[in-house]
Amino acid sequence: MRKLIYGINISLDGCCDHTKFSGGDDILDYFRELLEDVDLIIYGRKTYELMVPFWPEVAQTQSMNKAANAFARVFANLKRVVVSQSIDSVDDEQTMIIRDNLKEEVLKLKQQPGNAISTGGVELPARLIEWGLIDEFHMVVHPVIVGQGRRLFTEMSLQENLGLKLAASKTLSSGCVALRYERI
Numbered sequence: 001m002r003k004l005i006y007g008i009n010i011s012l013d014g015c016c017d018h019t020k021f022s023g024g025d026d027i028l029d030y031f032r033e034l035l036e037d038v039d040l041i042i043y044g045r046k047t048y049e050l051m052v053p054f055w056p057e058v059a060q061t062q063s064m065n066k067a068a069n070a071f072a073r074v075f076a077n078l079k080r081v082v083v084s085q086s087i088d089s090v091d092d093e094q095t096m097i098i099r100d101n102l103k104e105e106v107l108k109l110k111q112q113p114g115n116a117i118s119t120g121g122v123e124l125p126a127r128l129i130e131w132g133l134i135d136e137f138h139m140v141v142h143p144v145i146v147g148q149g150r151r152l153f154t155e156m157s158l159q160e161n162l163g164l165k166l167a168a169s170k171t172l173s174s175g176c177v178a179l180r181y182e183r184i
Contacts, residue, residue, distance in 0.1 A: 003116040007138035017149030025067035026172040032071040039115040045084040047121035126156040137181040
């Protein structure tokens with residue numbers, strides 16, 4: 001069965017609002033390397049609209065710096081799933097839409113042959129975590145306290161604690177710490 005990997009940037013105080021802080025080339029390199037072992041990404045509408053068409057366009061134009069262009073090339077080659085009730089269609093042949101039966105559809109995707117699956121954002125991953133579908137957690141902790149903004153996992157409700165074990169940690173050149181946890 002394919003692994004479902006959750007990756008996100010967070011501040012030291014748990015903020016995951018991308019408008020409150022940002023990362024540099026080392027963050028792009030970290031997530032590019034993560035996506036190199038993935039062949040499918042699943043996003044909710046908000047995260048999808050942040051990522052597409054921005055990164056596929058950068059992949060075509062190569063209009064940013066080396067790290068961003070490299071990330072864009074990897075991202076643009078991935079198949080994508082957007083989970084949405086409000087999007088009617090997408091102008092992207094690499095993207096399919098899931099509207100209903102999310103848990104069952106994600107289980108089907110995990111059972112298909114292929115590399116790992118990646119997800120990001122807040123609301124969709126919270127549901128996937130509640131259902132026990134996330135296998136790995138990649139948390140990049142930024143050395144900043146923002147004091148406001150959306151917090152990670154505030155919308156999630158678990159029946160019991162979810163046990164994790166630290167599988168790897170890496171300090172990036174910016175001082176961010178990348179933590180990889182696996183479910184026990």
